[in-house]
Amino acid sequence: MIDATGMPQSAVLLGGTSEIGLEVLGALASRRLERVVLAGRDPAALGPAGERLERAGVREIHLVSCDVGRSDDLERLLGEAETALGSVDLLVVATGLLGTAELDRLTPAVVQEMFAANASGPAAATAGFAQRMASQGYGRIVVLSSVAGLRVRRANFVYGAGKAALDGFALGLADALAGTGVGVTIVRPGFVRTRMTAGMKPAPLSSEPADVARAVLGALEADRGVVYVPPALGPAFLLLRLLPRSVFRRLPG
Amino acid sequence: MSASGRRLLAGWGGRPASSAEVVCPATTGEAAAVVARAADEQGPVLARGLGRSYGDAASSAGGTVLDLTGLDQVLGFDESSGLLRAEAGISVEGLLRFSVPRGFFVPVTPGTRQVTLGGAIAADVHGKNHHLDGSLGAWVRSIRLATPAGERLLAPAGEGAGFWATVGGMGLTGVVLDATLELVPIETSYMLVDTERGADLDECMSLMSERDEEYRYSVAWIDCLKGGSGLGRGVLTRANHAGLADLRAAAPRRAGAPLSFSPRQVARVPVTPPFRLPSALAVTAFNEVWFRKAPRRRTGELQSLGAYFHPLDGVGSWNRLYGPAGFTQYQFVVPFGAEAVVREVVEALGARGVPSLLAVLKRFGAADPAPLSFPAPGWTLALDLPLSVPGLGELLDGFDELVASHGGRVYFAKDGRLRPELVSEMYPRLEDWRRACDDLDPARVFQSDLSRRLHLRKA
Numbered sequence: 167m168i169d170a171t172g173m174p175q176s177a178v179l180l181g182g183t184s185e186i187g188l189e190v191l192g193a194l195a196s197r198r199l200e201r202v203v204l205a206g207r208d209p210a211a212l213g214p215a216g217e218r219l220e221r222a223g224v225r226e227i228h229l230v231s232c233d234v235g236r237s238d239d240l241e242r243l244l245g246e247a248e249t250a251l252g253s254v255d256l257l258v259v260a261t262g263l264l265g266t267a268e269l270d271r272l273t274p275a276v277v278q279e280m281f282a283a284n285a286s287g288p289a290a291a292t293a294g295f296a297q298r299m300a301s302q303g304y305g306r307i308v309v310l311s312s313v314a315g316l317r318v319r320r321a322n323f324v325y326g327a328g329k330a331a332l333d334g335f336a337l338g339l340a341d342a343l344a345g346t347g348v349g350v351t352i353v354r355p356g357f358v359r360t361r362m363t364a365g366m367k368p369a370p371l372s373s374e375p376a377d378v379a380r381a382v383l384g385a386l387e388a389d390r391g392v393v394y395v396p397p398a399l400g401p402a403f404l405l406l407r408l409l410p411r412s413v414f415r416r417l418p419g
Numbered sequence: 420m421s422a423s424g425r426r427l428l429a430g431w432g433g434r435p436a437s438s439a440e441v442v443c444p445a446t447t448g449e450a451a452a453v454v455a456r457a458a459d460e461q462g463p464v465l466a467r468g469l470g471r472s473y474g475d476a477a478s479s480a481g482g483t484v485l486d487l488t489g490l491d492q493v494l495g496f497d498e499s500s501g502l503l504r505a506e507a508g509i510s511v512e513g514l515l516r517f518s519v520p521r522g523f524f525v526p527v528t529p530g531t532r533q534v535t536l537g538g539a540i541a542a543d544v545h546g547k548n549h550h551l552d553g554s555l556g557a558w559v560r561s562i563r564l565a566t567p568a569g570e571r572l573l574a575p576a577g578e579g580a581g582f583w584a585t586v587g588g589m590g591l592t593g594v595v596l597d598a599t600l601e602l603v604p605i606e607t608s609y610m611l612v613d614t615e616r617g618a619d620l621d622e623c624m625s626l627m628s629e630r631d632e633e634y635r636y637s638v639a640w641i642d643c644l645k646g647g648s649g650l651g652r653g654v655l656t657r658a659n660h661a662g663l664a665d666l667r668a669a670a671p672r673r674a675g676a677p678l679s680f681s682p683r684q685v686a687r688v689p690v691t692p693p694f695r696l697p698s699a700l701a702v703t704a705f706n707e708v709w710f711r712k713a714p715r716r717r718t719g720e721l722q723s724l725g726a727y728f729h730p731l732d733g734v735g736s737w738n739r740l741y742g743p744a745g746f747t748q749y750q751f752v753v754p755f756g757a758e759a760v761v762r763e764v765v766e767a768l769g770a771r772g773v774p775s776l777l778a779v780l781k782r783f784g785a786a787d788p789a790p791l792s793f794p795a796p797g798w799t800l801a802l803d804l805p806l807s808v809p810g811l812g813e814l815l816d817g818f819d820e821l822v823a824s825h826g827g828r829v830y831f832a833k834d835g836r837l838r839p840e841l842v843s844e845m846y847p848r849l850e851d852w853r854r855a856c857d858d859l860d861p862a863r864v865f866q867s868d869l870s871r872r873l874h875l876r877k878a
Contacts, residue, residue, distance in 0.1 A: 167435070167475070167480070167868050167871050167872035168435050169435060169474075169475075169812075169835055169836040169872060170432060170434045170435055170474050170475070170745070170747050170806060170835025170836045171747075171806060171811060171812035171835075171836050172434075172435075173812060173836070175872065197812060197813075197816075198838070253480075253481075300438075301481060302480055302481040303437040303438040303439055303479075303480030303481035303482070304435070304436070304437035304438070304480040304481075304868075345427050345438070346427070346438055347427055347436055347437040347438040347480060384809060387806070387809065387810075387811070387812060388744050388806075388807055388809075389434065389743065389744055389745075389806075
């Protein structure tokens with residue numbers, strides 16, 4: 167169940183090896199989190215992720231190999247999560263693939279894979295869990311979006327377009343879920359220093375996975391629907407979205 | 420029976436919320452029929468009254484919730500014994516409207532009249548008279564309970580395990596259909612109230628300890644934002660029922676209708692504002708005014724029942740003032756001798772600047788035999804706290820540890836966030852309760868969001 171301060175007891179992490187996702191679950195383990203399903207594409211990498219949560223104090227950890235791009239995998243995940251956890255209090259959607267934005271590498275297969283990881287896969291999974299949560303009468307979905315989706319930039323436009331789709335989907339889903347007891351929290355970080363961004367020059371207002379985890383906990387406590395990490399990115403992107411395209415595309419980074 | 424379908428339900432604090440199938444039985448027979456079918460239904464079953472428990476005690480996500488507020492009839496009353504039998508959905512206000520003009524008072528009333536008889540039994544509510552009269556369970560003579568296996572008539576006499584598991588059992592043993600309650604005789608509908616100010620927490624506690632037995636009703640309001648030497652300053656209001664002679668002496672004009680009772684709601688908060696109103700600044704100002712307006716000492720003031728017992732009922736839906744993030748009430752009891760815990764909690768709240776508008780301190784008397792009943796001899800402090808305060812959960816977790824390590828406990832009817840591991844420490848007779856509960860409902864059909872969150876029905 168989810169308590170009055172927004173803290174869940176069971177969770178599914180989609181993108182089971184995501185550094186941000188694991189950081190969020192680790193922080194929740196210090197509060198009320200008891201049972202977790204980690205779902206990811208690479209079974210070998212899920213093991214260490216599970217051990218990390220065990221050390222953080224999670225009592226029960228189930229590993230489910232799942233490719234979000236495949237709907238039969240998603241159906242199986244929905245079933246296994248229900249068997250393992252009973253009811254799913256929290257879904258954390260943390261799949262993501264930065265991929266490439268270089269024109270000559272953007273084959274149809276690459277674009278398809280990136281949209282599957284950033285948009286269509288997580289959206290499909292989220293819809294499946296949302297249905298079940300609505301029928302169980304409560305639940306919380308945390309979608310890790312990105313400011314990259316707020317105004318898509320040339321430097322990472324395929325990734326950004328995927329996040330834009332997921333962000334819009336999550337906003338609409340939140341409205342569709344009104345009155346069901348299921349809430350959606352959309353998290354929009356800027357540059358987060360993780361494996362995905364290793365070797366890249368940090369953009370202004372960058373953050374660590376722990377900052378994102380803190381922000382997510384704060385959003386759950388306050389029952390907020392949208393949260394920026396750091397918060398200053400909210401007003402910053404309000405302005406950036408108003409810039410004429412001719413100016414926006416000349417911005418560095 | 421009118422079925423209103425799927426509805427989002429929350430407690431008085433607004434969070435957590437969950438949706439369930441709500442059915443509204445029009446007769447106790449219909450309610451019993453829903454329970455009889457419950458074993459075949461998908462999902463848990465739970466009775467709900469007026470929704471004044473603060474957290475998730477009266478919600479059951481994805482299950483069937485019986486809204487019993489339609490079952491509000493008085494079924495019988497014997498003036499010679501004071502025994503009243505009423506349906507579970509009648510409110511304390513409904514009971515008072517029936518009984519006060521007849522010269523009887525409800526033996527235990529919580530801070531609001533807007534609770535149902537069934538809910539009051541399930542929470543084994545206490546009032547300002549606990550130090551002398553105990554909690555409601557001590558006044559209940561029988562309970563008619565609907566279980567999946569049929570109806571049971573429960574009484575405290577004999578073994579009484581089912582009765583005492585139902586008293587304080589948070590609705591998890593079955594659905595209370597009706598109950599018989601012993602009322603107490605009164606001569607007037609007025610109270611004689613003595614008011615005193617305590618300059619700090621120590622003085623409040625020693626004033627209460629010294630002369631509490633002279634008053635049937637006793638309570639103190641504590642200022643949790645005042646630091647320094649005034650830490651825990653408060654206003655004590657203690658009272659006895661006014662006799663006819665008292666009323667004639669104090670207000671001869673009212674003595675013509677000594678048992679009139681017509682409580683009114685003077686205002687109502689119409690909508691939830693998009694933000695919360697009680698800011699630390701506002702609460703500080705409110706506390707200052709409240710403390711200053713109280714006389715240093717005043718005795719024998721005549722007050723109506725409503726003004727003394729249920730001042731907040733004058734404003735409808737006041738819980739909306741806390742905004743969309745809602746609020747919680749943290750209420751704990753610690754044994755006599757553990758006064759330092761109360762002090763530490765008040766200090767911590769003041770140091771953090773957490774605005775608690777209504778902090779209520781009271782001394783409890785003897786406990787009743789119910790394993791999950793909250794009151795136990797000692798000090799209880801109840802604090803309304805906005806959930807929008809960052810880090811509130813961790814702060815309260817710290818309080819829980821402190822309370823539990825001193826042999827205290829928190830109150831399920833107020834709770835929305837206790838750590839499940841602490842339940843068996845706070846309620847050492849949990850296993851006795853589980854056995855009695857399983858005897859009445861072996862399939863564990865009755866579940867609430869509270870019972871699932873705290874794993875009450877299974878280890």
